[in-house]
Amino acid sequence: MRRKMAAGNWKMNGSSAALSVISDLAAAHADNTDTDIVICPPAPLLFRASEIARSSAVTIGAQDCHSETAGAFTGDIAAPMIADAGATHVIVGHSERRDAYRESNSDVRAKAKAAWEAGLVAILCIGESAEDREADNTLDIIAGQLSGSVPNGSTGDNLVVAYEPVWAIGTGAVATTAQIDEVHDFIRARLVQRFGAEVGNAIRLLYGGSVKPGNAVEIFQCDNVDGALVGGASLKAQDFTPIIEALIAS
Ligand SMILES: O=C(CO)COP(=O)(O)O
Numbered sequence: 356m357r358r359k360m361a362a363g364n365w366k367m368n369g370s371s372a373a374l375s376v377i378s379d380l381a382a383a384h385a386d387n388t389d390t391d392i393v394i395c396p397p398a399p400l401l402f403r404a405s406e407i408a409r410s411s412a413v414t415i416g417a418q419d420c421h422s423e424t425a426g427a428f429t430g431d432i433a434a435p436m437i438a439d440a441g442a443t444h445v446i447v448g449h450s451e452r453r454d455a456y457r458e459s460n461s462d463v464r465a466k467a468k469a470a471w472e473a474g475l476v477a478i479l480c481i482g483e484s485a486e487d488r489e490a491d492n493t494l495d496i497i498a499g500q501l502s503g504s505v506p507n508g509s510t511g512d513n514l515v516v517a518y519e520p521v522w523a524i525g526t527g528a529v530a531t532t533a534q535i536d537e538v539h540d541f542i543r544a545r546l547v548q549r550f551g552a553e554v555g556n557a558i559r560l561l562y563g564g565s566v567k568p569g570n571a572v573e574i575f576q577c578d579n580v581d582g583a584l585v586g587g588a589s590l591k592a593q594d595f596t597p598i599i600e601a602l603i604a605s
Pocket of ligand 1: 364449519524526527564584585
């Protein structure tokens with residue numbers, strides 16, 4: 356049985372005052388033992404967020420890391436620094452970074468490797484654009500992103516793959532369960548083919564893109580959906596809590 360995961364990507368939102376969401380979630384889900392709850396705040400909040408989350412049901416992740424461990428990379432953050440701040444996870448390859456910062460599959464692969472070397476779990480994002488889907492290229496794009504950006508050497512536990520169709524992010528246009536099933540079953544098959552059944556079946560798959568309290572129950576019924584990567588609805592405990600509850604109940 357794979358552990359479930361509800362991860363919240365705050366993107367460039369939040370403040371030290373907003374970190375009360377972490378204590379609210381920790382209090383609401385204190386009895387939960389089979390679901391990972393991960394909050395990924397902006398980098399300046401990582402240390403404080405980790406202190407607040409310490410010994411609770413909530414763990415902390417960063418939103419990106421550099422592939423090198425140190426050096427002349429102004430503005431960047433190395434994976435060991437993220438671990439040093441008390442975080443345990445890092446998102447790599449989010450479509451907003453692939454798009455705005457031209458991150459390639461090989462950049463993302465190097466970041467995921469750096470995350471593993473620092474002992475972090477990599478939450479690696481893939482997903483097709485609206486144009487890719489309209490041109491019926493979705494599975495080709497997903498296959499290319501998987502082979503290009505997932506490094507060799509996954510142990511199963513150190514990798515979470517998040518399928519986030521770009522057209523569903525922040526738009527309210529959630530993918531249908533048929534679309535989610537098709538892509539998640541395909542990802543699972545590819546991971547099993549590449550890493551073997553034991554590791555391939557241990558890697559968790561998250562869906563992301565306009566997940567809300569109103570659609571979470573349906574999404575979590577999909578066989579190969581082990582949780583969600585949630586943007587907007589993770590900023591407030593009152594929105595994220597019903598999503599987490601739907602996941603725990605699924
Ligand atoms: O990009 C996302 C999470 O990484 C999804 O964002 P929304 O949930 O706001 O659509």
